[in-house]
Amino acid sequence: LVESRGMKQVTDTGAIEKAVDEVIAANPDKVEQARAKPTMAGWFVGQVMKATGGKANPQAVNDLVKAKLGIE
Known part of the structure; x- marks a missing residue:
């Protein structure tokens, strides 16, 4: 049921x-800002969630964004 409704x-x-x-x-430009201010990572998480229609696992997205941007 969950899958059939997307x-x-x-x-x-x-x-x-x-x-x-x-x-x-x-x-x-946002990458540089995020490296200077790690709380900006949330902006990337939001953009990825929007790109996936809100279907991506937010914790997985957050972990990947931080890893790719080199943010602890």
């Missing part, structure tokens, strides 16, 4: 990573 959460790290990479590549 409400299944995406936990496939490959799909999430692709979305994270696309958002990072499209926003180089």
Whole structure:
């Protein structure tokens, strides 16, 4: 039922990573801001969630964004 309504959460790290990479590549200015101010990582998480229609696992997105941006 959840899948048929398109409400299944995406936990496939490959799909999430692709979305994270696309958002990072499209926003180089924000990458620099996020490295200077780690709380900006939340902006990237929001963009990835929007790109995936809110279906990505937010914790997985957050972890990947921080890893890719080099933020602890």
